[in-house]
Amino acid sequence: MEYMGIEPGRLHFSWISSAESTKFVDVVNKVTAAVKALGPNNNYLKTMAKVA
Amino acid sequence: MSAYIDKIKEISNRLLKESKVDMVIGFRKGTVPMMNEPCFAKTPQDVDNFVWDSNCGINLANYLTNREEKIGIIAKGCDSRNIVTHIIENKIKRDRLVIIGVPCKAMIDRHKIETMFETEIQDVIEADDKIIVKGDGFEKTLNKSDVLQENCAICIHRNPVKHDEVVGDPVEEQKDVDRYEDVRKIEAMPPEEKWRYFDDLISACIRCYACRNACPLCYCHTCFVDESRPQWVGKSQDPIDTRTFHFLRAYHCSGRCTDCGACERACPMGIKVRRFTKKLEKDCLDLFGWEAGMTLEERPPLDTYRSDDPDEFIK
Amino acid sequence: MSDWEPKIVSFLCNWCSYGAADLAGVSRMEYPPNVRVIRIPCTGRMSPKFFLAALREGADGVWVSG
Structure with a gap:
């Protein structure tokens, strides 16, 4: 992904067990912070109107 | 010959x-x-x-x-x-x-030879390591080693x-061939430059899917580009749709691509479509030490699990 | 754009992270409201076309969690 010009940090992977709600909250915080720091996604966005 | x-x-x-x-x-x-x-x-x-x-x-x-x-x-x-x-x-x-x-x-790379001449090429004859190109009013001898397909x-x-x-x-x-010089060059670019690079690369794409049809790996009954419910990729020449198509095509070939160059050869617009597949080919070699199609005994890395599979990207 | 909030599409495995999200909710934990959760049967269901589609349709980030 990064190779093709999507900023590193737009895409996240994690592994959380169903018992790890604290980790879940933690990761949500981290992911949100990372994406916030990057700013809006302006590149990989379809701007042309969708034709139904 | x-x-x-x-x-x-x-x-x-x-x-x-x-x-x-x-x-x-x-x-x-x-x-x-x-x-x-x-x-x-x-x-x-x-x-x-x-x-x-x-x-x-x-x-x-x-x-x-x-x-x-x-x-x-x-x-x-x-x-x-x-x-x-x-x-x-x-x-x-x-x-x-x-x-x-x-x-x-x-x-030999037909795109390369075609761009060398302004008028139509009518005949191409081979003699040992020379290529003789003939057209209306011209005849030129080329060294075969200068006009090889890039992957060859x-x-x-x-x-x-x-x-x-x-x-x-x-x-x-x-x-001692440096197989991945161009890939490394792209990898070293900052994100915006990469973005522009690929914008440029695929700007000529007419979405004819010749690269897909020429590829021996592309045998799905319904290709993702033809799926309409849901429609993953728009059928227009919207730059994002084109990019999505090239991304996904490359992904589908990961761990399977042998860099045979059929896609690039088939492209009527002369787009270097191997720039996409080659990165994944390189990753497979770097991460799993895998080259596609070398043995019947081993399963490809993407359909097996090993406890030492790389996982640094997972939090 | 100071009040801009990112939209993050998250693909959560039914058995792992989706359960964790459920537990977080039941435990009344607080977390940012930016994630939009899509439950998938297993992370094995994930496909590159999902996150490309998400980004294309306007997501700012994608998070896959097993």
Whole structure:
């Protein structure tokens, strides 16, 4: 992904067990912070109107 | 080269005569120069049409899927690797195949030659390592080594990996080739520059899907680009749709691509589509030490699990 | 754009992270409201076309969690 010009940090992977709600909250915080720091996604966005 | 074709014809005729195969897939001369086309020979008369020169860049493994006949197939190094991939993926049974191996002496790049001349090329003749290009009012001799297909110039598996018959002695494999120079160059770019680079690269794409059709790996019943419910990729030439198509096509080939160059050869716009697949090919080599189609014994990395698989990207 | 909030599409495995999200909710934990959860049967269901589609349709980030 990064190779093709999507900023590193737009895409996240994690592994959380169903018992790890604290980790879940933690990761949500981290992911949100990372994406916030990057700013809006302006590149990989379809701007042309969708034709139904 | 001419020694090859005599041997190819001899083997094909023998296989057909002994009913070992129902047909032999090979090449015949195309209607325009530098465009040899596949030929399905079922009789010795058909076999007479076979040719072998430096324009046999099409990957014949593409024609093997979903067939019931016993097939003899002419295979270069890359074709043979794709045949192995087909066998691993259960697209064809090994015992229905007779692989006629051809130690490959590299193919020439028709895009490159076409851009060298302003007017139409009418004839291209090969003599040893020279290529003579003829057109209306001109004739020029080129060195074959200057006009090789990019993937052939960096090829390190010219001899077929699996074959039942072989038409000549193995050729010497290239050593110390820097296969991934261009990929590393792109990897070193900052994100915006990469974005612009690929914008530029695919700006000419007309979404004809010739690259997909030429690819032996692309045999899905319904390709993702043709799916409409849900529609993953728009059918227009919207730059994002085009980019999505190229991304996904590359992903679908990861761990399977042999860098045969059929996609790039097929592109009517001369887009270097291998820039996409090659990155994934490099990753497979770096992360899993895997080169597609080299062995029938091992499963490809993307359908096996090992506890030491790289996982640094997971939080 | 100081009040801009990112939209993050998250693909959560039914058995792992989706359960964790459920537990977080039941435990009344607080976390940012930017994630939009899509439940998938297993992370094995994930495909590159999902996150490309998400980004294309306007997501700012994608998070896959097993």
